[in-house]
Amino acid sequence: MPVYNDSGEIHYSYKSCIEEYEYSYTDDSGKTIKKKVKEKRVITFNPKLQKKQLREINKLVEKVKKSKASQAKRDEYGDSAKYIEFKSADGKKAIASLNEKAIQKDMESAGYNLLITSEIKMDDREVYNAYHNLWRIEESFRIMKSELDARPVYVQKEDTIKGHFFICYVTVLLIRLFQFKVLKNQYSTSDICTFMKEFRLVKINNNRYINMTRASYFITNLAIATGQPVTNYYLTERQIKMMH
Template identity: 50%
Template sequence: MFDQNGEPVYKIKECIDTFTYSYKDDYGNVITRNIIEKRTVTYNFSLAKKKLKEINRMIEKAKAHRACQAKKEEYGESSKYMQFLDDQGKNIKPQLNQKAIDKDKELAGYHMLVTSEINMSSKDIYNAYHQLW
C-alpha cells in the first residue's frame, strides 16, 4: 500500500491453512485440534522506524544501568535486553543480550494478525485491526 506521494506505507502477505493446536484440559488430557485460520502479516515502514528508535532507547538505558551497577529490578522494560544468568542458570555480571536485541530489530515493523475470518480480504483485516494496536 502506498501513500498519495507514492511512498510505501505497508506491505501485506497472507496465508490460509489448517493449524494444529494442543492444550491440556482440566483433567490433564492433551487435546489436539485442527483449526482453519487466515494469517495476515504486515510490515509497516513508519512502525519499523518507531520500534527501532524505541529498541535503541532501551539499549542505552540498559547500558546506563549496567554502568552504575544497578540491581535487576531497576532495569524495568530494558531488562529484556540484558542477561543476568549464564547457560547453567547461575548469576553473572549483567551483560547485553545481543540475541534478544538482534531478534527485536529484525522483527521491527512486522505484525501478524490471526483470524477465523478467512473470507475477509487482507486489506480489510489490516484496516479493521490497525486502529486496535
C-alpha cells in the first residue's frame, strides 16, 4: 500500500502479515529450546532509500574494481570486501574476482526493510514511524557526545558522575523541546548549539551591551519565532534577563 508525501510522490509502500514464527535458543544446560512467537512483520519499500543504497553499492563495486586492478590484499578492501571473492585455480595464489551474486542480491533488496514487532495490534504506519524515529534517539546521544562533552567524564565520585549525566540529559531535553515546540523542527540541533556557542555580548556600561553575534538566516528566524531581540545591536540588562 503506497503512502504519498505532500508533493504527491510515493514516500514509501508497505505490506504486512501476522503469523507465528519459531525461534530457538540454547539454555544454560546446553539444551535447545524452541518457542513460537506471534509477530507482525511489515515490509516497506522506500524509493529514495533505494536510490541511496544503489549509489552506495555502485561506489563499493567501483572500489573493488580499482583495488582488484592494483592487486590489493584481502584486508585492504574494507567494506567492499563483501563484493569480492578469492579463488585459487591451481591451489596456490588466490585470484580476486567480483562476487556478482552478492552484488545482484543487494541491488534487488535496495530500498526494502523488514520490520518485526510483537505489537500485533499496532497500525502498520505506526510501526514504520516508530522505527524511523529511532534515529532521533541516536542523534540525542551524538549531541551529548559531540556538543555537550558528555564523555569523557572528568569526575570520579558517584554523585558527581550522576550529576554530570543528569545535566547532559536535561540539556538535551530542553534543546529537543526548543527544536520541536518553538522552532517547529525547521532547524537542526547543530544550528541551535552553534548559536548558543557563538552568541556574544560585550558590556559597555552598567545597563548596556553590544551584540557581537554574526548575523545569519537562523538568528533572524529565531527572533521571529521567539519574539526575543537577538538581532538587536544594543541590548539592555532587562532584555538579557528576559531572554534567560
